[in-house]
Amino acid sequence: MSLEERLGRKDNIVVGLDIGTTKICAVVSEIGEETGTVDIIGIGTSPSRGLKKGIVVNIESTVESIKRAVEEAELMSGVEINSVYTGIAGSHIRGFNSRGVIAVKDHEVRKADIRRVIEAAKAVAIPMDREVLHVLPQAFVVDDQEGIKDPLGMSGIRLEAEVHIITGAVTSAQNIVKCVNRAGLEVLDMILQPLASGEAVLTSEEKELGVAVVDIGGGTTDLAIFVEGSIWHSAVLAIGGNHLTNDIAIGLRTPAQEAERIKIRYGCAKSSMVRDEETVEVPSVGGRPPRKLSRTLLAEIIEPRAEEIFSLVAREIRRAGYEEKIAAGVVLTGGTAMLEGLVDVAEHILDLPVRKGIPMSVGGLVDVVSSPMYATGVGLILYALRDTEHHEPLYHTNGRFVSKVFDRMTGWLKELF
Numbered sequence: 001m002s003l004e005e006r007l008g009r010k011d012n013i014v015v016g017l018d019i020g021t022t023k024i025c026a027v028v029s030e031i032g033e034e035t036g037t038v039d040i041i042g043i044g045t046s047p048s049r050g051l052k053k054g055i056v057v058n059i060e061s062t063v064e065s066i067k068r069a070v071e072e073a074e075l076m077s078g079v080e081i082n083s084v085y086t087g088i089a090g091s092h093i094r095g096f097n098s099r100g101v102i103a104v105k106d107h108e109v110r111k112a113d114i115r116r117v118i119e120a121a122k123a124v125a126i127p128m129d130r131e132v133l134h135v136l137p138q139a140f141v142v143d144d145q146e147g148i149k150d151p152l153g154m155s156g157i158r159l160e161a162e163v164h165i166i167t168g169a170v171t172s173a174q175n176i177v178k179c180v181n182r183a184g185l186e187v188l189d190m191i192l193q194p195l196a197s198g199e200a201v202l203t204s205e206e207k208e209l210g211v212a213v214v215d216i217g218g219g220t221t222d223l224a225i226f227v228e229g230s231i232w233h234s235a236v237l238a239i240g241g242n243h244l245t246n247d248i249a250i251g252l253r254t255p256a257q258e259a260e261r262i263k264i265r266y267g268c269a270k271s272s273m274v275r276d277e278e279t280v281e282v283p284s285v286g287g288r289p290p291r292k293l294s295r296t297l298l299a300e301i302i303e304p305r306a307e308e309i310f311s312l313v314a315r316e317i318r319r320a321g322y323e324e325k326i327a328a329g330v331v332l333t334g335g336t337a338m339l340e341g342l343v344d345v346a347e348h349i350l351d352l353p354v355r356k357g358i359p360m361s362v363g364g365l366v367d368v369v370s371s372p373m374y375a376t377g378v379g380l381i382l383y384a385l386r387d388t389e390h391h392e393p394l395y396h397t398n399g400r401f402v403s404k405v406f407d408r409m410t411g412w413l414k415e416l417f
Contacts, residue, residue: 014038015073016380017066017084017185018193019176021051022218022241022335024065026073027369027377028081029362031385038381039364042077043374044069053219053238054090056175059182066183083186085384087193087376088133088176089215089222092169095234097138098124101160109142109151109159117161126167133173134166134192138230149229164231166192189384193217194224194234196379197333199386201357201372202226211328213357214313214346215376216336218242221309225322233320237312241336244305251301252293258283262298263339269306270341271299299341306342310349317350329353333375 012033018025028042046068050061070081100121104113122135140148142156151159173190180187198213207226215222219240225233244267249259266280278295313330317323329352332342337356346354359369359378369378 013077013079013081014381014384015081015084016196016377016384017070017086017180018377018380019051019062019066019086019179020048020089020217020376021054021220022048023373024048024062024069025374025377026066026069026081026084027374027381028073028077028079029378029381030364036385038362038385040362040366040369040378041364042073042075042079043365043368043377044072044074044076046072048218050179051219053240054088054217054236055092055172056179059175059179062179063182066179066185070183070185081185083188084180085189085191085380086176086180086187087196087380088168088173088190089193089217089220089236090168090172091220091236091238092172093133093166093192093222093234093236094130094168095164095166097162097232098122098165099160099162101158104142104156104159107155107157109154109156111152113159114140114152114161117159118163121161121163122165124165129170130167131170131173132165133168133190134164134195136164136166136195136231138162138164138232139228147228164234166195166234189387191380191383192224192234193376194222195231196383197222197357197375198224198226198231198331198379199383200359200361200375200379201331201333203360204229206328206331209328210322210326212313212317212322212326212330212352214330214332216240216309216332216334218335221313221334223313223316225317225320225326227322227325233322235316235320237309237316239309239312241334243309244302244336244339247301247305248298252282252298253285254282255285263302266295266298267302268295268299268340269302269345271296271303273341273344274299302339303345306339306345307349310346314350326352329355331355331357333357333372335373337372 012031014029016027024046026044030039030041046065050058098121100117102117139162140151141160142154194215197215207229210227213224217240221237223235245260249256274296279292283290343354
């Protein structure tokens with residue numbers, strides 16, 4: 001099967017659309033025909049005007065922001081964008097583990113058996129207003145043999161599957177699809193954002209040893225924990241970089257837009273790293289003249305909120321029981337991860353090794369995407385490609401080829417229009 005057939009496309013262009021609270025980012029990639037290498041050929045970003053805490057609150061504003069980001073990406077890449085892989089996040093996301101058991105026909109595990117056991121694991125009660133986004137296998141058990149990653153062809157009479165199920169609010173997913181469609185684009189698939197970020201910034205060794213991805217966006221902080229190569233826990237915390245901006249705006253008595261600019265340019269999450277003589281020019285409100293304030297004061301405003309974010313992350317890791325299982329530590333992604341001193345604060349609060357996550361395994365405009373803020377956009381592309389590597393994907397209910405989510409979305413749109 002050719003690359004084009006596997007991607008369900010007529011060309012080798014794949015686009016990831018990261019729809020965030022603060023920014024909307026379109027990343028365009030070209031896939032090598034023979035090698036399968038991923039080259040980034042275009043990026044477009046636009047301020048996000050219609051989302052709050054990862055959820056669409058204004059359709060028209062979101063559509064306009066998507067259009068601007070896509071137009072910029074088209075201009076840079078020189079290609080026309082018709083379809084995208086988009087991310088989903090927000091406080092409505094829920095993740096939990098489940099287990100399914102079946103009897104194996106003919107005493108040999110076949111593809112149909114793997115599908116059946118995944119369906120059995122997925123057969124849990126879910127409220128009517130929620131929809132399954134991903135069913136992600138963690139491990140299989142054939143008879144009493146545990147820890148099997150691919151049971152195909154093995155002999156046995158009993159097959160069990162441990163899976164991680166991620167669900168989201170139906171209406172939130174509908175609104176994202178509706179916005180992308182109104183911007184003139186087709187949604188090929190919808191992928192959980194921290195899953196995509198993990199695909200871009202983690203090594204296979206980290207996933208095997210145990211690692212947590214903490215994606216600090218504008219409105220939410222997303223957590224995904226990988227152990228033994230698979231995802232075992234996911235959570236969304238309703239706190240993010242916008243809280244830092246609000247604290248700065250109130251603490252320095254400056255407009256929110258200026259507070260965001262000051263945070264990006266001068267912000268530091270650890271006051272002990274700032275020299276006493278450093279100053280920041282702060283615009284005032286109401287036509288008053290700007291003031292010069294100590295950068296230490298700015299850091300003292302940011303530091304408590306940064307500590308609060310990682311205290312909530314630490315509490316979630318402890319609550320889930322994974323504090324002893326993430327030996328590879330924590331990887332930070334998202335725009336807020338670029339804040340100076342944030343890694344030091346995270347290491348102090350979490351008592352784990354921490355690093356910034358930079359997208360890996362891509363070529364082309366590497367220097368442009370070498371930032372935690374592009375982890376999700378690049379990850380959407382990499383996840384989509386990995387999802388289509390098998391001719392008949394067995395382990396996803398969210399893929400375009402199993403197409404259950406895609407079919408659901410088509411149904412939603414028929415209802416909406």
